Amino acid sequence: MVQIIVFIICSLITLGAAAAVVTSKNLFHSALYLMLSFVGVAGLYVLLEAPFLAAVQILVYVGAIAVLIVFAIMLTRRLMAKDLVQRNAQWAWSALGAVLLFAVLSVILLRVNWPVVDAVVPDETITILGQDLMGTYMLPFEVASVLLLVALVGSVIIARDKE
Amino acid sequence: MPVSLDWYLIVAAALFCIGLYGVLSRRNAIGILMGIELMLNAVNINLVAFWRYLSPSTSTGQVFAIFAFTVAAAEAAVGLALIIAIYRSRDTVIIEDIDLLKE
Numbered sequence: 045m046v047q048i049i050v051f052i053i054c055s056l057i058t059l060g061a062a063a064a065v066v067t068s069k070n071l072f073h074s075a076l077y078l079m080l081s082f083v084g085v086a087g088l089y090v091l092l093e094a095p096f097l098a099a100v101q102i103l104v105y106v107g108a109i110a111v112l113i114v115f116a117i118m119l120t121r122r123l124m125a126k127d128l129v130q131r132n133a134q135w136a137w138s139a140l141g142a143v144l145l146f147a148v149l150s151v152i153l154l155r156v157n158w159p160v161v162d163a164v165v166p167d168e169t170i171t172i173l174g175q176d177l178m179g180t181y182m183l184p185f186e187v188a189s190v191l192l193l194v195a196l197v198g199s200v201i202i203a204r205d206k207e
Numbered sequence: 208m209p210v211s212l213d214w215y216l217i218v219a220a221a222l223f224c225i226g227l228y229g230v231l232s233r234r235n236a237i238g239i240l241m242g243i244e245l246m247l248n249a250v251n252i253n254l255v256a257f258w259r260y261l262s263p264s265t266s267t268g269q270v271f272a273i274f275a276f277t278v279a280a281a282e283a284a285v286g287l288a289l290i291i292a293i294y295r296s297r298d299t300v301i302i303e304d305i306d307l308l309k310e
Contacts, residue, residue, distance in 0.1 A: 047209045055218045062222055062245050066229030071238060078241050085222075085248050088215070092259040097251075097272055104276055109244060109283045116237050116287040120294045131232050132303065138231030146224040153216045158261065160212055165263045173266045181270050188277040195281030199288035205295075 051091055058084030069130055071117050079110045093165045096173060215256035223249035236290045236300045240283065247279045 061081035068074045082105040089098035166172065177185050222245055229242025251272050258268020294300050297307075 045209065051210045051214065055214075059218065059221055059225065062225040065241055065245065066225055066232065066238075071235055074238060074241055078244065081222075081245065082248065085252060088218070088252055089255055091210070092215070092255050093263075094255050094259070094269060094272075097255060097269060100273065100276055101251075104280055105244070105248070109280060112283055112287055113237060113241060113244075116240075116290055119291055120237065120300045130234055130238065132234045135232035138228050141231065142224040142228035145227065146220055149220040149224070150217055153220060154213055158212055160260045161262065163263050165259070169266070169269075173269050176266045176270055177273070184270075184274060188274055191281055192277060195284050199284040202285070203288035203291045 047091060050087070054084050054087035054091060056084075057081070058088065071130070072114070075110060075114045075117055078113065079106050082106045082110060093169070096170050212256060212260040215252060215260075219249045219252040219256065222246075222252065234301050234303060236293070236302055236305075237287075239302065240286050240290070243286075244279065244283065247275065247282075251275050 058081050061077045061084060064077040065074045065081060068077060082101060085105075086098040086101040089095070089101055226242045226245030226249060229245060230239050231242075233239045233242065254268050254272045254275065258266075258272075262268065290300055293305060297305060299305065
């Protein structure tokens with residue numbers, strides 16, 4: 045019962061904040077709602093018994109990506125004028141497309157008979173996760189670190205002043 | 208488990224569609240990037256939900272979610288750097304005004 049209530053609260057926070065992100069006139073407010081939406085998703089991870097991912101979600105998304113977005117908004121601030129239209133001409137078609145996609149997805153998701161198992165999450169999930177990252181998934185793990193390094197260097201080079 | 212898998216999938220699908228609407232309807236490049244972040248989050252909810260309900264004894268789903276995190280972080284950094292570079296040279300981040308290839 046408690047889980048259902050927490051699930052509903054987290055879902056409402058996530059989806060409500062997400063709706064505010066895409067509809068808000070002020071882009072800065074959008075960024076703040078984005079943080080709230082990320083926190084709601086972290087709540088869903090806790091409910092799914094993935095506490096490590098919830099912590100990473102808070103650290104990476106709320107702590108890094110959302111702050112990065114706020115920085116970018118500040119750096120391009122002149123375009124945040126109050127009378128600026130934030131929606132393009134095709135917004136009505138976009139909304140129709142998004143609603144249609146949601147309808148199709150929900151019908152498909154509810155029709156498929158997922159092979160749900162009734163197992164419990166082992167206590168040492170984080171231990172298993174760490175061992176797998178350093179064992180079975182060693183190569184992707186190292187490639188991911190190279191990817192991060194390349195992205196870091198690349199964004200510095202792209203964003204720096206040419207003079 | 209009191210909350211069934213379907214509900215998580217529905218919430219993730221809704222989040223994905225909200226993000227899609229943001230990507231398609233925003234004029235500001237940063238707004239589009241925020242929509243992409245919402246969509247990536249929806250995918251991650253799906254990965255973790257499938258892990259929890261289909262094979263909780265292995266860690267595959269969580270590992271995939273971690274890699275999705277990594278790619279999302281790299282994407283955000285490069286995307287914002289591109290937006291700042293465009294703002295420097297074109298003095299705008301409105302997508303409709305960035306039409307160098309049309310000229």
